[in-house]
Amino acid sequence: MKWSRKIMAAVLAVASLMGMTSLSGCGSSNNAQEENPKSIKIWHYEEDNGAMGKAWKKAMDIFEKETGVKVEFEKKSFEQIRQTASQVLNSDDAPDVMEYNKGNATAGLLASQGLLSNLNDYVKQYKWDKKISGSLADTGKYNDKGVMGSGDWYGITNYGEDVVMYYNKDMFDKYGVEIPTTMDELETAMQKFKDNGITPLSEGVAEYPLQHLWWQLVLQKADSKFLKAYEMYDGDVDWQGKATTYATNTIKKWVDEGYISKDCTGTKAEDAGQNFIKGTYPMFFSGTWWYGRFQSDIAKNFNWTIGTFPESKKIPGSSGNIWVIPENSKKKDLAAKFINITLSEEVQDLMGNNGGLPIAANADKITDPSNKELVESFSKVVKEDGLGFYPDWPTSTFYDELNSSLQELVNGTSDTKTVLNQMKDNYDKGVEAAGVKN
Incomplete structure (x- = not known):
């Protein structure tokens, strides 16, 4: 998919569809509506x-x-x-x-x-x-x-959607670990699981899970100036600044400590989610789009809960x-x-x-207490302007490029500075090609 911002000059090919009367003439159609659509x-x-x-x-x-x-x-x-x-x-x-x-x-x-x-x-x-x-x-x-x-x-x-921590409460209870509310508590919890031979975080680097975790760590340190520059092209992104350096160093540290498996470089999002469903990992950081599936797919005797990532005023998410x-x-x-x-x-x-x-x-029609809590939690995030969007949005190729850079970080072929320079080069090329900056 080429990153081009030019409006197409040629008339688009019209699909060969059955024919016949629009339901109303109120739409913004540039093409004629079919009559009697079947x-x-x-x-x-x-x-x-x-x-x-x-x-x-x-x-x-x-x-x-x-x-x-x-x-x-x-x-x-x-x-x-x-x-x-x-x-x-x-x-x-x-x-x-x-x-x-x-x-x-x-x-x-x-x-x-x-x-x-x-x-x-x-x-x-x-x-x-x-x-x-x-x-x-x-x-x-x-x-x-x-x-x-x-x-x-x-x-x-x-x-709406945002990205949250999913916790396997049964595993936390079994090993006497408390659900963390601070970064220190999170790392203490991960170390306790590691000491018991358990990799704490279910991750996937082949698709979005690890880049969402990386972005959450960026959001912990990023200010509004950084976000405007990154997402809206309003200013220059400081790729070697405190936010991106902290996030990338933290991922590297967690891999080195064994909190994230080096084997997850080829793991896709579905597999990472399934690994949490199976009870293999105590934690999974991913979107609320998993919540309904976890309710139906996770065994009834498997207790789990969610929480906002520790010490985060902004979280990955949007409509x-x-x-x-x-x-x-x-x-x-x-x-x-x-x-x-x-x-x-x-x-x-x-x-x-x-x-x-x-x-x-209608909030009164949402009967399940946990579902209602989820909806109320998201409403609170929206009200507090806590949605930090997503890291791959700025260019059409950045999703794959971020995953590729993070794969190199996890497998140890690139260090923090190299990874961030690679991200910067890919970001700058994409934004320049897009022609979106004045």
């Missing part, structure tokens, strides 16, 4: 037993009942969509609506290339901006260069991923109707009762 193609990458997967299934059922239009759903993996979106959306294989990753390097890139539909008219029609505001709205808006946080609406979120409507779609009004259903109270309440973080649920 089906709509939807893509997402949530697991069936997760909170979002259950919610989107419900939304599809409601959509079919209300419209009489059949949903042609295709499950895609996160990596499938991330790696091929630019090519797919500029082809006859594009869906009519899909879940996509938010941020400059993903949704921002596609918006700037003319591959995503401008949703301003639909936002006005459905009053989505009444439900999605503040930092939750930032991830759906992009300017003409694809920079997040201002400009037009290109994506609609309907849930959830966003629903986007490809510009090639000729069923945009139908796609917008589906998005609106995902924001309905019925779907939002279902998500909340299955361990998700809905943004428009």
Whole structure:
């Protein structure tokens, strides 16, 4: 996927779809709407037993009942969509609506290339901006260069997410370890597990888990000036400064101490999560998107809990991923109707009762105490402006480049200074190619 911010001059290839009458003329479509549409193609990458997967299934059922239009759903993996979106959306294989990753390097890139539909008219029609505001709205808006946080609406979120520590309480109790609330307590806990022959942290460096841990450590020391420079290109990023140096040194130290296994360089996110589900590791630092799956997949006699990472005022997180409507779609009004259903109270309440973080649920309808606690915890983070976004957002290639640099750190082929210089070079090249800095 090339990192280009030029608006596409050529007319995009129009998908060969069945034909016929828009549901309404209120959409922001540049292409004609089909008349008498018989089906709509939807893509997402949530697991069936997760909170979002259950919610989107419900939304599809409601959509079919209300419209009489059949949903042609295709499950895609996160990596499938991330790696091929630019090519797919500029082809006859594009869906009519899909879940996509938010941020400059993903949704921002596609918006700037003319591959995503401008949703301003639909936002006005459905009053989505009444439900999605503040930092939750930032991830759906992009300017003409694809920079997040201002400009037009290109994506609609309907849930939130942040990254938390998952603790295996049974293992903590077995070895007489307290759930940590400070960094000193965390390292003491990890050492106790190590002394008992147990690697404390379930990690995966092949995908996002370790870069999220690295970013959390950066956020412990970063100030607002650093974050604006890093995420919004407002100033220069100090790559050898205290925040990045502390985070990278800490990861290296934890690998050297045996708190993180050197063998995790090839481990993917799913495997790291499964290792926690199996009870192999006492701790796993990852997103709330796992919460619903852990509720359903972890054995009932396995006690676990969550907590905010110790000594952190900001944590990795944002709105959830966003629903986007490809510009090639000729069923945009139908796609917008589906998005609106995902924001309905019925779907939002279902998500909340299955361990998700809905943004428009009725709190009184969330009956499980732990689910309610999760939702209230996220609301508190949003209220306190505690969302620190994610480290891979600045450029289209930075996700893979961060993973590669951290793999070298973990396997010992590069030291802290070398890794940070590598990150800096990749970051600078990506931002320069994007043309997003004045």
